[in-house]
Amino acid sequence: MPGPVQPLSSLPLGAAATITEIKVPPEHRGRLLEMGLLTGTTVQLVRFAPMGDPVEIKVRGYNLTLRRNEAELIMVQPK
Amino acid sequence: MEPNNNTGIQGANKMPGTGTSDIPQSAVRNPQSFVVLTGNPNSGKTTLFNALTGLRARVGNYAGVTVERKEGKLRGTPEGTDITILDLPGTYSLSPQSLDEQVARDVLFQRLPEVPAPALVVVVVDASNLERNLYFATQVIELGHPTFVALNMMDVAEQNGHLIDTDDLAKALGVPVFPLVASASQGLDELRRAIVQSVKGGTKRVLPRLFCELPEGFGREIDTLAQSLKKSFNQRQTSAHAEALLVLCDEKFLLGSAGYYSDEIKNAVAETRKRLEAAGVDWRSASIEARYARISAMQQAVTTDSGAGQETFSDRVDRIVTHKFWGMVVFIGIMALMFLTIFTVAKWPMDWMQSAVTWFGDKVGAMIPPGDLQSLLVKGVIQGVGAVVVFLPQICLLFLFIGLLEDTGYMARAAFLMDRLMSKVGLHGKSFIPMLSSFACAIPGIMATRTIETPKDRLVTILVAPLMSCSARLPVYALLIASVFPHRAVMASITMLSMYLLGIVVALLMAWLFKKTLLKGGTPMLVMELPPYKRPLVKTVMRHMWDRSKLFLQRAGTVILGICIILWFLATYPKHPEISQKFATEKASLEKSFGEKPTEEQKAQLSSLEIQESGEKLRQSFAGKMGRGLEPFIAPLGFDWKMGIGIISSFAAREVFVSTMSTVYNVADSDDKEAHTKALAQVLREQKKPDGTPVYTTLTSISLMVFYVLALQCVSTVAVVRRETNSWKWPVFQWVYMGVLAWVLAFVTYQGGRLLGLG
Numbered sequence: 001m002p003g004p005v006q007p008l009s010s011l012p013l014g015a016a017a018t019i020t021e022i023k024v025p026p027e028h029r030g031r032l033l034e035m036g037l038l039t040g041t042t043v044q045l046v047r048f049a050p051m052g053d054p055v056e057i058k059v060r061g062y063n064l065t066l067r068r069n070e071a072e073l074i075m076v077q078p079k
Numbered sequence: 080m081e082p083n084n085n086t087g088i089q090g091a092n093k094m095p096g097t098g099t100s101d102i103p104q105s106a107v108r109n110p111q112s113f114v115v116l117t118g119n120p121n122s123g124k125t126t127l128f129n130a131l132t133g134l135r136a137r138v139g140n141y142a143g144v145t146v147e148r149k150e151g152k153l154r155g156t157p158e159g160t161d162i163t164i165l166d167l168p169g170t171y172s173l174s175p176q177s178l179d180e181q182v183a184r185d186v187l188f189q190r191l192p193e194v195p196a197p198a199l200v201v202v203v204v205d206a207s208n209l210e211r212n213l214y215f216a217t218q219v220i221e222l223g224h225p226t227f228v229a230l231n232m233m234d235v236a237e238q239n240g241h242l243i244d245t246d247d248l249a250k251a252l253g254v255p256v257f258p259l260v261a262s263a264s265q266g267l268d269e270l271r272r273a274i275v276q277s278v279k280g281g282t283k284r285v286l287p288r289l290f291c292e293l294p295e296g297f298g299r300e301i302d303t304l305a306q307s308l309k310k311s312f313n314q315r316q317t318s319a320h321a322e323a324l325l326v327l328c329d330e331k332f333l334l335g336s337a338g339y340y341s342d343e344i345k346n347a348v349a350e351t352r353k354r355l356e357a358a359g360v361d362w363r364s365a366s367i368e369a370r371y372a373r374i375s376a377m378q379q380a381v382t383t384d385s386g387a388g389q390e391t392f393s394d395r396v397d398r399i400v401t402h403k404f405w406g407m408v409v410f411i412g413i414m415a416l417m418f419l420t421i422f423t424v425a426k427w428p429m430d431w432m433q434s435a436v437t438w439f440g441d442k443v444g445a446m447i448p449p450g451d452l453q454s455l456l457v458k459g460v461i462q463g464v465g466a467v468v469v470f471l472p473q474i475c476l477l478f479l480f481i482g483l484l485e486d487t488g489y490m491a492r493a494a495f496l497m498d499r500l501m502s503k504v505g506l507h508g509k510s511f512i513p514m515l516s517s518f519a520c521a522i523p524g525i526m527a528t529r530t531i532e533t534p535k536d537r538l539v540t541i542l543v544a545p546l547m548s549c550s551a552r553l554p555v556y557a558l559l560i561a562s563v564f565p566h567r568a569v570m571a572s573i574t575m576l577s578m579y580l581l582g583i584v585v586a587l588l589m590a591w592l593f594k595k596t597l598l599k600g601g602t603p604m605l606v607m608e609l610p611p612y613k614r615p616l617v618k619t620v621m622r623h624m625w626d627r628s629k630l631f632l633q634r635a636g637t638v639i640l641g642i643c644i645i646l647w648f649l650a651t652y653p654k655h656p657e658i659s660q661k662f663a664t665e666k667a668s669l670e671k672s673f674g675e676k677p678t679e680e681q682k683a684q685l686s687s688l689e690i691q692e693s694g695e696k697l698r699q700s701f702a703g704k705m706g707r708g709l710e711p712f713i714a715p716l717g718f719d720w721k722m723g724i725g726i727i728s729s730f731a732a733r734e735v736f737v738s739t740m741s742t743v744y745n746v747a748d749s750d751d752k753e754a755h756t757k758a759l760a761q762v763l764r765e766q767k768k769p770d771g772t773p774v775y776t777t778l779t780s781i782s783l784m785v786f787y788v789l790a791l792q793c794v795s796t797v798a799v800v801r802r803e804t805n806s807w808k809w810p811v812f813q814w815v816y817m818g819v820l821a822w823v824l825a826f827v828t829y830q831g832g833r834l835l836g837l838g
Contacts, residue, residue, distance in 0.1 A: 028604055030330070035171065036371060038364075049496055049499060050401075051500065054495060054499070056397075065498075067602075
């Protein structure tokens with residue numbers, strides 16, 4: 001039973017989800033997409049840094065870090 | 080979609096241009112045997128480059144930019160085959176986000192006149208991170224150069240449970256694929272043989288094609304645009320379709336190619352985008368999505384998952400290393416270890432080098448008759464340059480640690496841990512290590528800023544890094560603290576700590592201020608990969624250290640030499656024969672009173688006379704005059720002209736302050752540094768103003784330390800900033816702003832302290 005759509009940053013640690021929408025402004029979206037974060041891509045929230053920001057995720061088999069405010073703009077649906 | 084094959088990409092090879100770069104043109108004598116190595120960061124590209132070229136690479140810059148250009152000869156080729164390999168900076172995509180990536184793209188598009196057309200492009204692909212690496216690899220293959228894929232880190236992929244069928248992958252990509260473990264030299268021979276064969280026999284260009292199934296309408300637009308591109312560049316060597324795709328889908332492509340495209344093309348692109356938008360196609364993301372769709376299918380077709388190890392080795396390590404509590408413990412531990420090693424281990428070679436410099440100076444002094452030449456060589460060149468060069472062991476060790484942190488993959492973790500802190504002042508986590516390194520020496524710190532993508536953030540980091548108290552300030556602090564708190568260890572420690580804190584606080588404030596004003600820009604976005612950990616390769620790390628240290632010596636060398644000669648001149652001229660004469664008479668009369676063998680006491684008297692003589696000469700020299708001239712400006716800070724001499728002379732390196740003060744105050748130098756500091760501190764304490772009050776009050780000494788915390792008194796730093804920013808504008812600006820800051824804060828310290836009734 002898929003969960004409700006929510007920002008990537010509010011996923012529980014370790015949870016996997018599918019990206020449903022990327023709300024980052026188009027001019028900053030390019031690199032996120034090129035790193036493989038696309039609508040329909042599966043991502044996993046790995047952890048937050050000790051000071052609460054940035055956030056580490058796993059996507060396409062590798063580990064990527066984003067700031068919390070970017071992660072808040074990536075909408076996901078838990079698997 | 081298979082675009083038209085007849086792309087006319089067999090244009091004549093561009094001749095090497097006349098661009099000025101650090102690498103002589105002769106390095107690429109034969110453009111027919113020029114091989115370009117490219118790939119994602121962390122794909123093991125540098126390891127492969129080192130393995131292919133041995134230790135004979137040349138390191139320089141691309142013309143006009145501070146992007147490292149690394150070139151080497153392919154090792155183990157048959158006689159008569161001379162193949163040059165160019166190692167491009169790590170790149171995630173052909174739509175650049177940093178100067179490094181832009182250079183890589185421009186080389187692949189042959190836009191740099193100084194770089195010839197490649198006979199072959201080798202794309203390094205990390206097999207353990209296939210999808211993301213194939214994104215860039217397919218972009219490069221599309222360009223149509225003869226291309227090989229070097230599928231590196233096969234061992235890691237296998238450990239993670241992914242088995243890749245390289246034959247299937249080669250079929251899917253349409254180019255040869257070479258499985259490799261570059262770190263263990265596996266598969267290198269095959270690759271090397273194939274490179275030689277390809278360059279000799281001329282590998283056929285890759286069939287032009289795009290690795291993305293675009294919607295019907297989109298595909299047609301690309302075709303049309305490609306036709307216009309073909310018309311405006313008839314001597315093209317890269318696929319027009321690949322270029323059309325980039326020009327259309329990358330917002331910044333046209334901006335970053337100023338003066339390259341005609342208005343006709345620009346208008347065509349703008350109109351095409353409008354048409355696509357009207358048709359409901361997102362031209363920014365459509366090609367990226369289509370490419371990833373193709374890659375995902377390809378990856379699934381060529382990979383067999385053994386299911387082994389869902390959690391990789393790196394994941395397990397990261398559970399501790401980036402843990403909320405233990406992560407910080409490990410981080411602080413590593414940093415502490417780094418500094419402990421730098422300050423303890425580097426002490427030995429630094430002492431040896433110090434003795435070597437002294438010994439060499441004595442030898443040269445004995446060979447050349449006393450006079451101006453002897454004085455220039457011994458006091459100007461050898462002692463002056465020596466004062467800077469003794470820091471080399473420390474600088475090398477720092478480069479070694481930075482190299483280790485980078486090569487193991489920990490550097491990205493450090494940026495991850497510290498990003499929160501740095502983003503508060505508008506910087507990136509990657510600015511942390513350069514700033515931290517500057518506690519030992521700003522030079523490696525400034526050189527390490529090259530990993531920061533945004534030029535503005537890199538510049539801000541460079542501008543504030545020298546505010547961190549480096550090790551050359553330590554002797555200055557030690558002397559001044561010893562002069563005011565000789566017997567109060569607690570106060571001494573608090574003062575020392577305060578000076579370090581002052582540097583940190585001011586650096587962070589200035590970084591924040593620069594980001595708000597002069598180098599305005601939001602906090603850079605953080606999209607950073609945390610690469611898998613790996614065992615560092617001795618060769619890679621040592622080479623990193625060697626390349627960097629060499630660059631430092633080359634860069635700073637001439638400037639340091641020049642400044643040392645100027646400083647020597649200032650301290651030596653004008654000559655005052657009457658001083659020499661006066662002391663000569665005194666010495667002669669003293670020597671006359673000696674018997675056959677002068678007693679120890681008599682010898683001491685003689686050397687004390689000599690010390691007095693050099694002190695007198697310095698006080699009467701240009702430097703002395705400048706010190707006096709400076710006095711009205713520094714008097715409000717509580718400094719007198721003698722301290723002015725110290726400030727001027729420490730421009731070679733801050734710790735020269737100590738030896739200058741010892742000459743100014745006629746204190747004999749001694750091999751025992753601690754004893755010397757104590758003796759000099761004692762003398763400083765005894766200095767009285769004409770009205771009988773002490774010169775070095777607590778307030779004056781603290782004010783002087785504040786000045787040393789903030790002023791940019793280091794010719795090496797100025798020289799390195801000049802090279803790293805490619806202009807005199809920034810080092811001059813930095814010198815002025817730090818100088819103003821030093822003056823103002825020393826003023827506030829001194830005058831404020833007096834108002835409070837201190838001092």
